[in-house]
Amino acid sequence: MSGTSLDGVDGVLVDFSVPVRPRVLAQAQRTFSVDLRMDLLDLTRPGVNELERAACLSRTLSSLYAEVVHELVQRAGQGDFPVVAVGCHGQTVRHRPEQGFSLQLVNGALLAELTGMTVITDFRSGDIAAGGQGAPLVPAFHAALFRHPSIPRLILNLGGIANLTLLIPGLATRGYDTGPANLLMDGWINRCLGHPFDPEGRWAAQGHCHPALLDSLLNHPFFQRSAPKSTGREDFSLEWLEGRGEWVSSLPLEDVQATLLELTARSVAAAVQAECRGHKGAELYACGGGALNTQLMKRLQILMPEIWVRCTDELGVPAQQVEALAFAWLAWARVQGKAGNLPEVTGARHGVVLGALYSP
Structure with missing residues (x-):
């Protein structure tokens, strides 16, 4: 799932049995409400009580991400396939690689609990820890x-x-x-x-x-x-x-x-x-x-x-599916133990298996 813009959430359910030509089984979207969009935009700038606001928004977003996951499974036909993992980028509110961090809002543990599925998130931190920009990852x-x-x-x-x-x-x-x-x-x-x-x-x-x-x-x-x-x-x-x-x-x-x-x-x-x-x-x-x-x-x-x-x-890939598909691919790479970054792109010292894993 991708939530890198302030518009909403794009999700795809993907079959990676043939990794070089993944097959999209379902697509779902959720648009952010005006209030949620404004709350997220406010958090991209320094302000009052940032820690509590960020924690609350992470919970709100994670509930929205869970809705998208459930809709994807329903659309594709539950029980027809095993969902190995949910790859969720989260909502970027600060990107400061020169200071050693990039912050995306998502509560991985809560999302795993709400979906009953393994969740992989926090894709950028590993690359930044290795000296990279943490972006672009696609x-x-x-x-x-x-x-x-x-x-x-x-x-x-x-x-x-x-x-x-x-x-x-x-x-x-x-x-x-x-x-x-x-x-x-x-x-x-x-x-x-x-x-x-x-x-x-x-x-x-x-x-x-x-x-x-x-x-x-x-x-x-x-x-x-x-x-x-x-x-x-x-x-x-x-x-x-x-x-x-x-x-x-x-x-x-x-x-x-x-x-x-x-x-x-x-x-x-x-x-x-x-x-x-x-x-x-x-x-x-x-x-x-x-x-x-x-x-x-x-x-x-x-x-x-x-x-x-x-x-x-x-x-053969609709423009609106590419980013969500990319983070599904990064989750697949995490499960496979493959590096998801390219050091020549991000400036990292070496390839890194990206993402933090949360079990339900």
Whole structure:
């Protein structure tokens, strides 16, 4: 299960009897209530009584995760297969690898009790303990599922943060975060219009990108860092955006949204084009909620005319299933005793079997 965005929970039930081509047996989702979303967002910033609030939200989330698990089993047909483990990423509220931690909210013991199943969670801590960023963790799964022997492929995960996986024939898998994807766009439209996200980028399409504001945003030090690198709300927040001064306060609201969309598109395109020099015929496949943003996908194709830009649906995996499927794969790797991280991606000193296990 994935809960890395502030929208809700995505879950899949997966058959890994053939690991290189896992079979999704069922899919289920739960959308966060407005109150839960706001409580989680508040906890991403320093505040009062954080420990108790985090513990209470972990219980709330775990009950929601259990509902998703029960629905998945019901949809797939209970008794037709053994559920070996539940892989649950939890909800990220702080990502501070430079300080040696990344914090995801989930009560693994409670989730095991509520489901009667083995639960695997806390996937990032092992990589960070070994000196890594703890992110991105999905490239190992992308490589297992999407690598082609002769075609350069790039997998672009557009969640709150954008991360890129490089699958170049003959080269080791690489990957890193490129910057914000939906995080700022979702935050801005929620603040201005009360909507959790901008369907298909329609509101952004009504505005115009403001070049000076865009240049100011692209001046963030993160974009100049070398991989391995990861980021989150600690770097890219509405408070950071509002620090751009009178540009934000004086522009039409939809122009700010259009500029934020262009920030995502430009930062992704810059990374892709730098990585694809010398590799002809490269293909880029997007997944995550941002892959449904028609305006964003259109801008990516315009900015990268030499790259084939499509969704992972064309590779047989719906864009909205990829992240949940990736954490199911990481749980499978934990059960198999296989390393789930890629040191060349995260910067860890060595491969690590990821995840903490809770028995019912």
